[in-house]
Amino acid sequence: MGLMEGSARESVGTLSSWLRCYRCWSRNLEVQVHYEGILKIDPETGEAEDPVEEVQEAVVQCLDCMHDQPHLSLAFYEIDGRRVSRLEPVEDRWERLVTGTPWVASCTVTVDADEVETCSGPEAAESLAYAAFGDYGTREFFTHVRFHKHEDDKIVVHLLVELYARSAEEATQVLEQAARGPLAITSLAEESRPPAASGESPH
Template sequence: MEEPIGAHPWLRCYRCWSQDLEVQVHYEGIHRIDPATGERAEVVDEIQEAVVQCLECMHDQPHLTFANGRVEAVEDRWERMIAGTPWVASCTVTVDGDDVETCSGPEAGDALSYAAFGDHGTREFFTHVRFHKHEDGNRIVVHLLVELYARNIEEATDVLETAARGHLTITSLAEESRPPAAAEDRH
């Protein structure tokens, strides 16, 4: 017997706590065709990408994934994002210049965030690149403000350190309050 939806505390937006979610699935596949029936005979190659999004606040839900036809929690992330609070860090990440796709134009913010924190920088964290500078050789120092969710300062620091793709320096880290809609629903 399946558990009712309410039994899944992770099945909500980590930002506004809405349960009004949707999954956007993008599928690409190559399939052999059975010449006798015209039906799909075997899968040669397939790729499925999915993003769960909140329909209330339109934020992606990086603590959720879509697998085996259903939305599931990402085990190493969901408790931190649902039970945690937002933390804001001012930091720098020094990366190899070859890891930065572009550092000018409209895509520069995402490219620098990705170079600094990988997928975390573009999908899980709210990042704002304040500026960047080129240093000796082929190094780029990216100065960012980062909002992430964690249960305490140690966990916030660990998440930043784990995600950083270069030398990380945290100049400040402060806990913020949860958005009002989530705070009201927690009781």
């Protein structure tokens, strides 16, 4: 998933085209940055040096409808010796989510049993959704695991999935690309878009 840079970013139009919630089109967004790092300490000065290891995750959320925004990512730049951060659209995702409509699919995904971390208890649904669709299943799609079946060394996960797309063909393609095993779609229906927070169109 690439971020748009320079002239490519300018070609998508104004910021209002993509700098908004993809569900309710609100521009009331915030970024939650989670950082973990291991810093080496200088034994002479006690100063923390550059990180030996660091992991940083940024989650963009709409403050009006409280949904995560998987079409936006936080990018960092060095400008005149200072670190600047700004939101950028995820190139192969933003337009589909912002201009698309919700589609609900009833489907199954068959995965290797060892891909499922746990299939019982409070974390089972997220584990099964991740096994079926990876990050899409826990970050972009709204997944409801209806049930699962064990078949030898495989697990068949039965789900209802809501995703955003501009057509049935695109919705099917996104599901096929995200599935981490054989996918069977039993039904696919377009739903109404949630009401806009500000009553404005994204265009």
